[in-house]
Amino acid sequence: MQSFRRLAKPVSYALITGVLALSLHGPAARAAMVSTDQIVGAQQSQQDRSKVVALLTREDVKTALSSRGVSTADVQARVDAMTDQEVHALATKLDQMPAGGDALGVLVLVFIILLITDAMGITDIFPFVKKPARR
Amino acid sequence: MFALLALAGCASSIPQTERVLADAHAYPKPVELATVPFYPQEAYQCGPAALAMLLQVAGVDISPEQLVPQVYLPSREGSLQIEMLAAARRQGRVPYVLSPHLETLLTEVASGHPVLVLQNLGLSWYPKWHYAVVVGFNLPQGELILRSGLEARHVVPLATFERTWARGRHWAVVILPPGRLPQTAEETPYLAAVVPLERLKHWREASQSYEAALKRWPKSLAAMLGLGNSHYAQGEKCEALWAFRRAAREHPGSAAAHNNMAHVMAELGDLHNAEKAALRAVELEGDKQPIYRQTLDDIRRQLAESAPGKTPRVSCPEPAGIRRKSVAHRRADIR
Numbered sequence: 426m427q428s429f430r431r432l433a434k435p436v437s438y439a440l441i442t443g444v445l446a447l448s449l450h451g452p453a454a455r456a457a458m459v460s461t462d463q464i465v466g467a468q469q470s471q472q473d474r475s476k477v478v479a480l481l482t483r484e485d486v487k488t489a490l491s492s493r494g495v496s497t498a499d500v501q502a503r504v505d506a507m508t509d510q511e512v513h514a515l516a517t518k519l520d521q522m523p524a525g526g527d528a529l530g531v532l533v534l535v536f537i538i539l540l541i542t543d544a545m546g547i548t549d550i551f552p553f554v555k556k557p558a559r560r
Numbered sequence: 561m562f563a564l565l566a567l568a569g570c571a572s573s574i575p576q577t578e579r580v581l582a583d584a585h586a587y588p589k590p591v592e593l594a595t596v597p598f599y600p601q602e603a604y605q606c607g608p609a610a611l612a613m614l615l616q617v618a619g620v621d622i623s624p625e626q627l628v629p630q631v632y633l634p635s636r637e638g639s640l641q642i643e644m645l646a647a648a649r650r651q652g653r654v655p656y657v658l659s660p661h662l663e664t665l666l667t668e669v670a671s672g673h674p675v676l677v678l679q680n681l682g683l684s685w686y687p688k689w690h691y692a693v694v695v696g697f698n699l700p701q702g703e704l705i706l707r708s709g710l711e712a713r714h715v716v717p718l719a720t721f722e723r724t725w726a727r728g729r730h731w732a733v734v735i736l737p738p739g740r741l742p743q744t745a746e747e748t749p750y751l752a753a754v755v756p757l758e759r760l761k762h763w764r765e766a767s768q769s770y771e772a773a774l775k776r777w778p779k780s781l782a783a784m785l786g787l788g789n790s791h792y793a794q795g796e797k798c799e800a801l802w803a804f805r806r807a808a809r810e811h812p813g814s815a816a817a818h819n820n821m822a823h824v825m826a827e828l829g830d831l832h833n834a835e836k837a838a839l840r841a842v843e844l845e846g847d848k849q850p851i852y853r854q855t856l857d858d859i860r861r862q863l864a865e866s867a868p869g870k871t872p873r874v875s876c877p878e879p880a881g882i883r884r885k886s887v888a889h890r891r892a893d894i895r
Contacts, residue, residue, distance in 0.1 A: 457851030458823050459816035461786040462755050465748070494634025503630060506646035508756045515642055523728065525678055525691035526604040526638025538683065539720075 479509040482516045489519055576662040577702075577722045584699040587670065592696030592705055596674045598712040599624045606709060607631050607639025610691040611647060613707055614676050614735045620651040638689055641678060641731060648735045652762040654769050656742045656753050660730030662722060664744045669694055671743040673734045674707075680727035689728070739768035741776055751782045758790065766790040781811045788820055798876035800824050805878075808837065815845035819852050826859050829873035831866065834859045 486507075487500045495503065504512065515522075597616050601609040601624070608627035615622050630647040631639040648655035658664045658675065668675050675694040682688035692714070696705035704721045708714040725732075734742045741750065750773060757766040767790035773783040788803030804821035811817055818841040825834035838856040846852045 457854050458789065458792070458820050459785070459851070461751075461758055461782065461789050464782050464785050464816055465752050465755050490633070493636060496629070499629045502650065503643060503646060506650045506756070506760060507642060508759075511642045511646065515640070519640070522640050522642070523678060523680070523687065523689040524633055524636035524638030524640050525607050525610075525644075525689040526636070527601075527606065527688075527690075 479512060482509075482512050483507075486512050486515045486519075489515065493519075574719045574722045577718045580662050580666065580718065581699065581702055584702075587666065587697070587699045590696065590698035590701075591666075591670050593669065593672060593674055594695075596693065596695045596707065598707050600710045600712075604637040605632065606691045607644060610676055610693050610707070611639075611644055611735075613693050614674055614733075615648065615651055615653065617674055618648075618651075618653050618735045619737045620653060622651060639691070644676070644691070645733065648733075649756055649760055649762070652738065652757065652760075652765040653735050654738070654750075654753050654757065654765070655733050655735050656745060656750060658732040658734065658742070658744060659746075660732070662718070665694060665732050666697055666699075667743050668732075668734050669697060673736060673742060676733040676735070677706075677725055678728035678731040679721075679724035681724055684727055687727070690724075694732075738765040739772045741772050745776070747773070747777045747780055748782075751780070751786065754786065758786075758793070761793070763790045763793045767794070779810060781807055781814055781817070784810070785814075785816060785820065788824075792820075792824060797824055797828055797874075801828065801876050802878055808840075813844060815841040815849065815852055818844065819855050822855055822859060826862060828876065830875075831859060831863045835863060 483504050487504050490500050490503060491497055507515070595617075597613055599609040599612050605624060605628060608624040608631055611627050611631065612622055612624040615627075627647060630650060631643045633640060633643070645655040645657070658668065665675050665677070677692055677694055679690045679692060680687045681690045690709070692706045692708035694704060694706055697703065697718070698705070699718075702718045703715050704718055706714040706716060706721075736742060751770075754766055754769040754773070757763075757769070767787055770783045770787035770790060773780060774787065777783060784803050784807035788800045788807065791797075791803060792800035801821065801824045804817055804824060807814060807817035808821050818837045822834045822838035822841065825831075825837060835856070838852070838859050841852040842856050844852075846856075
């Protein structure tokens with residue numbers, strides 16, 4: 426983050442040029458069609474500024490994904506498919522977010538715990554555990 | 561802190577299950593979507609597997625292996641929710657996050673829509689995050705049926721499911737073929753879920769989704785403008801014009817509707833009407849939005865440059881049923 430800050434200024438000029446090129450995507454081909462995003466987002470006045478911020482954040486998230494093992498070939502398309510809000514969320518709390526992975530490795534642990542909770546009548550997983558009447 | 565809270569919560573309360581079971585007569589018969597395919601997960605790959613099951617149902621022929629480079633995050637040995645949504649968009653599908661209620665989830669399944677869920681199968685202080693697909697339920701038995709991990713048909717008590725699901729903050733998603741709305745979709749969240757498709761230039765699927773949204777919410781301004789914008793992006797200017805016209809007619813106070821209509825009119829050569837529409841946008845919000853003034857100036861410049869009577873003009877006769885008032889139908893021609 427720190428080194429990113431130092432780089433931010435020179436890089437941002439290049440990026441602003443990029444934004445202008447990017448903002449040509451979609452219906453805004455001519456002077457000014459209003460995009461659906463602006464209508465649903467309904468915050469037009471802040472659009473341009475937040476676009477620059479969002480683009481800088483996108484670079485941040487790309488770096489974050491790369492450093493977590495995503496190949497550089499895949500990073501661009503993955504970040505492109507995210508909304509500005511999603512990019513912002515990832516930039517700020519990626520490591521606190523749940524990553525759905527493997528349930529298999531934990532089955533023994535869950536088995537023991539659920540065995541206990543079943544017997545307590547808190548869960549109802551195993552038919553062979555005598556459960557208190559519920560429902 | 562959250563971990564402690566969740567731990568405290570998980571041991572006792574299952575309010576949603578109690579509510580649903582108290583109302584079990586709503587679904588007296590078991591429901592099961594047997595045709596949803598099953599992909600057993602590879603190590604750590606429940607995300608790609610679960611996502612592939614939903615995408616197959618949504619008409620995308622894609623395998624879990626193909627989804628791994630799109631969602632899997634190696635250092636976390638798992639897949640993030642945001643990336644699951646983003647990957648669905650990359651296939652031109654609208655991922656819709658459901659409201660966090662068991663009833664909503666059951667309604668979708670009963671409507672034939674499998675539901676992707678995030679569960680924490682472990683405990684809050686020892687999380688084991690896991691994606692599964694809800695494909696059925698049996699309320700008289702108090703059970704839910706999942707495609708999960710290596711099990712094609714994992715039957716779990718509703719109460720247990722609620723606890724594991726609550727630890728995943730009740731996250732549930734449906735992904736449907738383009739133009740098909742989730743049964744429980746709400747207007748603004750649904751449109752907000754469609755808009756990101758535009759960014760990826762999935763214009764066809766976006767316009768199909770806006771069209772479906774308009775069928776359910778005929779007054780939706782955002783859906784009309786989205787429809788117009790997505791048609792415009794595909795070069796379908798007449799269709800775009802109809803959508804913007806409808807928006808301007810039903811929401812006369814929308815400057816955006818008039819502005820976008822003005823653009824399309826100008827491109828179709830109807831500069832006089834374009835000027836009127838652009839002027840309307842400026843009157844409405846010109847002081848707040850410089851772009852409306854820009855549109856007007858642009859059109860006036862074109863008006864000044866074009867020799868009178870020589871403007872090529874394409875007319876777009878509206879198909880029957882688009883507007884109630886009968887209009888003098890013009891033939892599409894170039895004068």
